[in-house]
Amino acid sequence: MFEERVYCGDLSIDDAGKEVTISGWVDRNRDLGGIIFLEVRDVTGIMQVVFDSSKSKENAEIADKTRSEYVILVKGKIRKRAEDTINPNIPTGDIEIDADSIVILNRSKVPPFPIDTRDTINEEISLKYRFLDLRRETLKEAIIKRHLMMQAGRKYLVDRRFIEIETPVLNKSTPEGARDFIVPSRINRGQFYALPQSPQLFKQILMVSGYDRYFQIVKCFRDEDLRNDRQPEFTQIDLEMSFCTEDMVMAVIEGLLKEIVSVVPGKNITVPFERITYHESLSKYGTDAPDTRFDLELIECTDIFKRSEFKVFSTAIEKGGIVKGLAVQDKGKISRKMIDDYTDHVRIYGAGGLPMFRYKEGNFEGGISKFLSDDEKREIVKRFKLNEPSVLFFSVDNENIVNFTMANMRKKIAADLGLIDEDKLNFLWVTDFPLFEYDSEAKRFQAKHHPFTSPRTDQIDMLEEVTPENVGELKSQAYDVVLNGVEIGGGSIRISDPLVQNRIFNKLGISDEEANDKFSFLLEALKYGAPPHGGIALGLDRILMILLKRNSIRDVIPFPKTQKGQCLMSGAPSGVADIQLKELSIKIVE
């Protein structure tokens, strides 16, 4: 009886007169007494089925017994609805099925929340009854668009000779980067696998193996605290290419993202994307993932306040701090209360406060304006090109805090004032990342991207000359792709010369023994004719979240975890039987 089944959403007025069989869930039951309308839902859509008791009393009685989410099978004839009964709100609203038979395939408990409305439900309930929320339109749209996006991406890459290759999930733990999830080995007592943070080493190995274009849509795992755009397991579109330049990788990704966006949400975007250097991005926006949907550029003005009478500024500068400002033409929208809130808010970024004043027709008002000299005011007008009435915000502290504070305030102010065009999709590349950064607490250099990233070829000679002071000058061949202020991917040209790789490890304070212990297979592989290669990984969940304008990565993942890393549906993680622990030689210490 299932063989002839058709999908509700596939039926149209062209099918009028046909005998069909549909199966699905009772979305709604409208019993008018002598006539009953059932709305039947399947994965594609909804179809109205009519039961007329004067035609078949038996069928009407069965239909009458159905409740929300009962599973039924209906046979009947498609017919065009009378003009005055057409429902313009659903795609199949101009037809209906005149039922000849109905079978109740399964019954359902009363669902804890309605499936057929767009009302938002509490996320805790959504996660617990994920199997029901997945029936609802909002989540279903995300899951199906996710599928379409993956298919579009696969096709695009396959068409360009990329080969899809799987890499191991049970891996060797590497303490670099994020915290690993580890898996105990039963056969090897006291030893552990790690789940991959990314397939980095394996995809480089594949390049050495000669599969010159690899890709994989792959789960990655990081045991770090969660955020609205971070889950412990997430999906990357991962790729690697041999015989390539940065530009070639970027071109592939631009084409890939253009293709994806043409499917979800179905827009045309311009390629190539804008490019900005890491240095310029930090200078203008305070972050390496700038949101360029609105202006509000940060203006450096340390020099203006170097010898200021306003000691808050001059003292901080003396101690090596910097000052950056932001001029907002607020059209009177920024209230006293908002300013108070902002001043309070910046403390979470480590800032002491948010000095400000208003500018209007040559006058400086409020805030710190009374501490400023005429010279300083003149310079400020010039530097910020002040013309329209504006509110100016400043941050003074060490460079990191100033940038972090101003980057976040820039976004917050833009959001509060409605300056962000939500329909924009601003893709851009951030290039020329520093190769290293200096960890002043651990007193050592760290790879900004990862330790296999190639320095710029014309700067390799300065590798040994890098100091904590000039660390920013040595650039790598690393690049990030950013969408609407969110980092959606990053990659680099890799080191293919084992000697250069060793020099990098040396600089990072990774001893030969340590390098051999952790990465010997890669180092060994590089000695057997490694082609020049590079690649990138895109965060699929994040991209989809932005393209579908969802608030959280959880809204585009079928079975996400809570902030404490729990699955409210399955109850993972959970304890295990003593026998399992014993087999693994593991003891829980209270």
Next chain:
RNA sequence: GGGGUGUUAGCUCAGUUUGGUUAGAGUACCUGCCUGUCACGCAGGGGGUCGCGAGUUCGAGUCUCGUACACCCCGCCA
């Protein structure tokens, strides 16, 4: 590890400011009526450990403390 918001009927939420009779609404659910509805309609009905635990008080959904869970953020993480 830290800061913030929330938790009241199956669901979505009001009530908490200023403690005071029997805690409300919409929806869902159950029963009955109804032959063109489409969030069908009409009539009736059932449904509450106000997250949990202490405390203050004559009296706590409301105040205090603790705690659990969810979410947002800092740290952490590309």
